[in-house]
Structure formats: C-alpha cells, structure tokens
Amino acid sequence: MEEKKGEYVEGLARGLKVLECFDKVHALLTLSEVSRRADLNPAAARRSLNTLERLGYVRRIDRKFVLSARVLTLGSVYLRSANSEELLLPELRRLVGLFGESASVATLDRQEVLYIASYSEQRAKRMMATAGTTFPAYATSLGKVMLSSMGSDELDDYYNKVNLQKLTDKTLNSPEDISKQVALVRELGYATSVDELDYGITSLAVPVKNSAHQTVAAINCSAYSGRVTSESLIEERLEELRVAASRVERVLASHPALMHSLYLPQ
Amino acid sequence: MEEKKGEYVEGLARGLKVLECFDKVHALLTLSEVSRRADLNPAAARRSLNTLERLGYVRRIDRKFVLSARVLTLGSVYLRSANSEELLLPELRRLVGLFGESASVATLDRQEVLYIASYSEQRAKRMMATAGTTFPAYATSLGKVMLSSMGSDELDDYYNKVNLQKLTDKTLNSPEDISKQVALVRELGYATSVDELDYGITSLAVPVKNSAHQTVAAINCSAYSGRVTSESLIEERLEELRVAASRVERVLASHPALMHSLYLPQ
Numbered sequence: 001m002e003e004k005k006g007e008y009v010e011g012l013a014r015g016l017k018v019l020e021c022f023d024k025v026h027a028l029l030t031l032s033e034v035s036r037r038a039d040l041n042p043a044a045a046r047r048s049l050n051t052l053e054r055l056g057y058v059r060r061i062d063r064k065f066v067l068s069a070r071v072l073t074l075g076s077v078y079l080r081s082a083n084s085e086e087l088l089l090p091e092l093r094r095l096v097g098l099f100g101e102s103a104s105v106a107t108l109d110r111q112e113v114l115y116i117a118s119y120s121e122q123r124a125k126r127m128m129a130t131a132g133t134t135f136p137a138y139a140t141s142l143g144k145v146m147l148s149s150m151g152s153d154e155l156d157d158y159y160n161k162v163n164l165q166k167l168t169d170k171t172l173n174s175p176e177d178i179s180k181q182v183a184l185v186r187e188l189g190y191a192t193s194v195d196e197l198d199y200g201i202t203s204l205a206v207p208v209k210n211s212a213h214q215t216v217a218a219i220n221c222s223a224y225s226g227r228v229t230s231e232s233l234i235e236e237r238l239e240e241l242r243v244a245a246s247r248v249e250r251v252l253a254s255h256p257a258l259m260h261s262l263y264l265p266q
Numbered sequence: 267m268e269e270k271k272g273e274y275v276e277g278l279a280r281g282l283k284v285l286e287c288f289d290k291v292h293a294l295l296t297l298s299e300v301s302r303r304a305d306l307n308p309a310a311a312r313r314s315l316n317t318l319e320r321l322g323y324v325r326r327i328d329r330k331f332v333l334s335a336r337v338l339t340l341g342s343v344y345l346r347s348a349n350s351e352e353l354l355l356p357e358l359r360r361l362v363g364l365f366g367e368s369a370s371v372a373t374l375d376r377q378e379v380l381y382i383a384s385y386s387e388q389r390a391k392r393m394m395a396t397a398g399t400t401f402p403a404y405a406t407s408l409g410k411v412m413l414s415s416m417g418s419d420e421l422d423d424y425y426n427k428v429n430l431q432k433l434t435d436k437t438l439n440s441p442e443d444i445s446k447q448v449a450l451v452r453e454l455g456y457a458t459s460v461d462e463l464d465y466g467i468t469s470l471a472v473p474v475k476n477s478a479h480q481t482v483a484a485i486n487c488s489a490y491s492g493r494v495t496s497e498s499l500i501e502e503r504l505e506e507l508r509v510a511a512s513r514v515e516r517v518l519a520s521h522p523a524l525m526h527s528l529y530l531p532q
Contacts, residue, residue, distance in 0.1 A: 009317040012281035016321060019340060022347040027523030051275040055282060056375070061526045067344050069382055069527045070375050074285060075341015076398030078333050081288040085396070109322070109336050116335055130351070130396070132342030257293030260327045261335045 011047070014040055018048040019057065019071060028064040075132050082258040084116045085131065087251050091219075091244050092119035099237055101223040104129055105208065105248060107216065108146040108263040111162040113137050116217065116262075135197055138164060138178050139171050141205035142218040144191035147182045149207065149215030149265045155179065170195045190238060191218075192230035200225050204233040206245045211253055216262040219245050277313070280306055284314040285323065285337060294330040341398050348524040350382050351397065353517050357485075357510050358385035365503055367489040370395055371474065371514060373482065374412040374529040377428040379403050382483065382528075401463055404430060404444050405437050407471035408484040410457035413448045415473065415481030415531045421445065436461045456504060457484075458496035466491050470499040472511045477519055482528040485511050 021037035022029065029037065035045035049065055052058035056070045079085055088105050095103040102120035106113040112134040120129075129135070137143025137158075150158065164173040172178050185191040190206045203222035207215040221237055252259040287303035288295065295303070301311035315331055318324035322336045345351055354371050361369040368386035372379040378400040386395075395401070403409025403424075413421065430439040438444050451457040460468045469488035473481040487503055518525040 007313050007316045008320060009277035009281060009313050011275035011277035012314065012317045013321055015275060015278035015281070016323070016340070020343055022343055024346045024349055027347040027349070047273050047275050048278065050273045051278045054274060055279055057282070059526050061522065066523045066526045067347050068375075069344065069348070069350075069373050069380055069529075071344035072341050072380060072382070072398035073375065073400060074282070075338050075344075076396075076400070077286055077288050078335065078337035078341075079396075079398065080290045081293040081333050082335070083290055083293070084335075107335050109334075109339065114335055114338060116338070130342075130345075132338035132345065134339060134342070256327065257332045260325050260332045263335075 011051075014038070014044055015048045015052060018045060018052060019067070022067050028061065028066050030064055034065060078261070079131060082116075082261045083255065084258055084261075087255055087258060088117035088248065089119055091247050091251075092117060095119075095221050095237075095240065095244055096121060098240060099221055099223070101221065102129075103219070103221040103244075104142065105217055105219050106142040106146075107218075107261075108137060108143070109134065111137060111158060113140055113143040113146060113218075136162070136165070136167070138162065138173070139167050139193065139197040140220075141191040141193040141203040141222075142220050144181060144185050144193065145205045145207050145215065145218035145220075146263065147178070148185040148191065150182075151266065154266050155182070167197055168195050168199055172196065190234070190241075192233065194230050195225055202228050202230055202233060204230065204237055204241060206238070206241050208245050208248050208252070210249075210259065210264075214265050216252070216259070216264060217248070219248055277317075280304070280310055281314045281318060284311060284318060285333070285340075288333050294327065294332050296330055300331060344527070345397060348382075348527045349521065350524055350527075353521055353524055354383035354514065355385055357513050357517075358383060361385075361487050361503075361506065361510055362387060364506060365487055365489070367487065368395075369485070369487040369510075370408065371483055371485050372408040372412075373484075373527075374403060374409070375400065377403060377424060379406055379409040379412060379484075402428070402431070402433070404428065404439070405433050405459065405463040406486075407457040407459040407469040407488075408486050410447060410451050410459065411471045411473050411481065411484035411486075412529065413444070414451040414457065416448075417532065420532050421448070433463055434461050434465055438462065456500070456507075458499065460496050461491055468494050468496055468499060470496065470503055470507060472504070472507050474511050474514050474518070476515075476525065476530075480531050482518070482525070482530060483514070485514055 017038040035042045059068050092103040104118040106115045115129045115133040118129045159175040166173050194202045202225045203220045205218045205220035208217040210216045283304040301308045325334050358369040370384040372381045381395045381399040384395045425441040456472045468491045469486045471484045471486035474483040476482045
C-alpha cells in the first residue's frame with residue numbers, strides 16, 4: 001500500500017469489522033462479545049457501536065446490540081451502482097428457462113465465492129443463494145473456477161488463509177486434492193461440484209473473462225443431485241453455459257462499474 | 267444523544283456516507299465528485315476512499331472510484347443476522363400462491379420504505395423489489411401504512427425532510443393530500459396505492475405491529491393495474507393479508523433480532 005500515513009482511517013475499518021461480526025448465530029451481541037468477535041479493545045468496540053447506533057445501523061436492546069434494517073441499504077448501493085441484477089438476470093433467466101432449477105454469477109471475495117446475481121425456480125429452498133451470499137470457494141463449482149484463475153503463489157496464499165472443512169463427506173478438504181481438481185478445471189475450462197457444498201446440489205460452472213482473458217467471475221447452473229449427474233450437466237448444458245458466459249463477458253465489456261467491481265487475479 | 271464527546275467516530279460516519287454516495291447514475295466517481303456528493307471536504311473524502319480501497323470495498327480505475335462487489339457482503343450480514351428472508355418468505359410465498367404477482371414486507375428507514383423481504387412471480391420485472399430496495403414512502407401502500415403510525419410531530423418532521431415529487435400523475439405530492447390519505451389509512455387499517463409509484467402497480471398493505479401495538483412494518487401484495495382495482499384487492503385479499511400480518515407478528519414476537527431491526531415510532 002502506498003498511501004501516506006494518516007490516510008488510513010482506523011475508525012472506519014473498525015466500524016465495518018463491527019458490522020461484519022454479526023451473523024445468524026450472533027444476532028444479539030453484548031459489547032464484550034462484539035469486542036471479542038471483531039478483535040477490538042472494548043473502548044474501540046464501544047465507540048464503533050455508539051457511532052453505528054447514532055447513524056441508525058445498530059440498535060441497542062437492553063445490554064445487547066442488533067443490526068438495524070438500514071444495514072440492508074449498504075448492500076443495495078452496490079446493486080444500484082453496478083446495476084448487476086438488471087444486467088445479469090436476463091441471461092440467468094434464460095438458462096433457468098432452458099434447464100430449470102437455478103443459475104448464478106459469482107466472483108471471488110477474500111476466500112469465498114460471492115454471488116452477484118442468482119435466479120432460481122425456488123425448488124431448492126434450503127441453500128438458495130441471493131446477491132451477497134457467500135460460500136466456501138473450494139466446495140462449489142463457481143469457486144473452483146475462480147481458484148483455477150489463480151497463480152501458484154496466490155493459490156498458496158488462499159490455502160494459508162482458508163479454513164478447509166468437510167461440509168459433506170464429498171467435500172475435498174486438503175490442498176493437494178483441491179489443487180488436483182483446480183488443475184483439471186484449468187485444463188477443461190469448466191468445474192463441477194457434486195454434493196460438496198451440501199447434499200443434493202450438483203452444479204457446473206464456467207469462467208467469465210475480461211478483455212485481457214483473466215477470469216473475473218464464473219457462471220453456473222445447478223440442479224438436484226437426484227435428478228442429474230455431473231456428466232449429464234456437461235453433456236446437456238455446457239455449451240449453453242458457455243454461450244451465457246460469452247454474453248456476460250460482452251455485458252461486462254460495456255459496463256465498467258460492474259466489470260471493475262469483480263475480482264481481478266493478482 | 268447522550269454519549270460522551272469522543273464516543274462518536276467521525277471517520278466511520280464519513281466512510282459510510284462515501285459508500286452511500288454511489289448509485290446507478292453515479293457508479294464511477296472522481297474524488298471531487300465523491301467529496302461533493304458525500305458533503306465532505308476533499309481531504310476527508312480522500313482518506314475515506316483510500317481506506318475503503320485498502321479494505322476492498324472500493325476500487326480505483328484510473329482517476330475514478332467504483333464500489334467493489336464486497337459491499338454486497340455488508341447487506342448480507344443483516345440478512346443473516348435478522349434471518350429475515352427465511353422467517354418471512356414462507357408467508358409471502360403463501361400470499362403469492364393464493365393471489366399471484368408479488369408480496370412484500372417493508373419497514374421505514376429515514377424517509378423511505380425499506381423492503382425486508384419480497385416474493386414475486388417475476389411478471390412485473392420493471393419495479394421488482396428485493397431486500398434492501400427503498401421507495402418514497404408517500405407513493406406506496408407500504409409507506410402509507412408506516413406514515414399512519416406516526417404522531418403529528420413525527421409526520422411534520424417527515425414532511426420537512428422528504429422531497430415530495432410527482433412520480434406519476436397519480437402521485438400525491440402535497441403534505442395536505444398525503445395527510446388526508448394517512449388519516450384514512452389510520453381509520454381503515456389498510457392502505458392502497460394505484461399507479462402512484464409507477465404506472466401499472468396497484469397494491470394493498472396492512473400494518474405489522476409489535477406487542478405494544480406499534481406499527482413496526484407493513485405487508486402488502488401488489489398486482490398489475492390492468493388486471494385489478496384497489497376495490498378488488500380489498501374485497502379479495504384484505505382478509506388473507508391480515509392473516510399474513512398476524513402470522514408475521516407472531517414470527518417477530520419470537521425473533522428479537524428481526525423485531526428490533528425494524529422501525530419504532532417515536
């Protein structure tokens with residue numbers, strides 16, 4: 001980083017960490033819980049919470065804090081500025097119209113795939129992704145496509161930071177096994193995932209590239225494992241998925257705000 | 267505000283203002299544009315942008331800045347922590363199953379209705395709301411329900427802050443006309459909107475109350491104006507919409523993180 005000292009606002013970084021420390025299991029937190037989860041000293045956590053409360057992003061209930069619905073508006077500034085759903089949903093709808101089930105565009109953020117847009121017949125309610133959903137990259141077809149764009153240093157860095165877990169008994173959770181798959185994905189130009197993120201989900205993904213041929217996103221379609229196999233997805237859908245990817249690439253080429261919001265390989 | 271001086275982190279407030287100054291028309295902004303739109307001096311805007319860039323929420327493209335997809339994760343911390351979609355979508359799906367078209371739950375944030383959850387047959391693609399979408403309160407049935415919960419001081423404050431605009435030739439845009447409607451909504455216990463937000467949208471909304479009988483949210487269903495009238499919505503749907511509202515009230519009563527994330531009348 002080349003910015004001058006004093007150009008980095010610690011208070012902003014801390015406040016965003018405080019927002020991000022809430023989740024489903026930690027929806028109501030005391031000051032000391034926020035302090036621990038955001039890795040901040042109690043005084044800094046208290047200043048962040050007081051500020052977020054005054055700005056309307058956090059509510060105080062007795063001695064606990066919860067996020068207010070205003071936090072949703074932060075995600076929607078991205079949706080509006082990148083115009084991602086309007087630009088991407090037509091192509092995702094077309095895929096779902098052809099094949100049923102669901103289709104998504106995702107990018108990489110930190111160690112996770114981050115869904116930018118998703119369209120679903122809503123049959124599979126359990127793991128339904130919407131814009132903003134994140135999943136471990138190594139367990140999804142979208143994520144494997146993103147990992148396949150990394151150089152070996154970047155991939156090593158990914159393994160150092162990620163917490164590899166067996167999400168099902170099919171999940172690959174060693175760097176060796178994942179790297180073998182990722183090399184295959186690089187060679188074939190597509191990735192599959194069968195029951196690796198959760199039982200019942202089979203998916204096929206291909207890269208979405210920028211004008212410099214770098215993978216900046218991935219597009220997939222998925223279906224219930226009981227109805228399809230990875231082989232049947234490849235045979236029946238790969239060609240159309242590649243058509244969709246090339247259309248998304250053209251959309252990106254003419255929409256810089258969306259294009260530049262995505263992951264860029266180092 | 268009763269917090270001590272020094273408890274308010276200006277840098278955090280400024281950074282959030284910077285995030286919020288991006289939108290569809292202003293997706294790529296120079297430093298001076300950010301400075302003007304966020305009402306910050308250039309040095310403060312630059313520090314915010316540098317920090318947001320280093321944290322991965324903003325990207326720099328030549329001399330312009332864009333939001334990165336990571337901003338989406340901020341909205342999704344709310345979705346995860348309030349668990350709003352999982353808790354509210356079943357009831358919205360039931361309404362859409364009965365009546366078709368779309369149904370939503372929204373609350374009030376600043377001068378706007380803020381959609382918490384929405385379910386749609388996707389027929390009306392143009393104004394499709396998703397979680398995080400905001401619309402002017404005075405032009406929507408959901409918003410009129412929220413305004414009807416305000417005392418007269420709070421409503422005066424609303425008129426002082428809001429920018430009343432004619433969005434269609436049906437939009438009420440004077441405090442007098444809106445107040446008359448709002449008084450009627452209070453008396454009837456429901457609100458309608460016909461082509462006031464946009465041509466073609468007719469909707470019916472009822473309040474969702476907390477255990478102290480305060481309106482904290484609203485639930486609506488909407489349809490294409492060519493197929494329904496506000497009278498037909500009231501006749502055919504009001505009863506089921508009230509059933510849905512009372513079920514949502516029971517959900518809120520047992521889910522404090524969602525309950526306390528919503529608007530509370532002063």
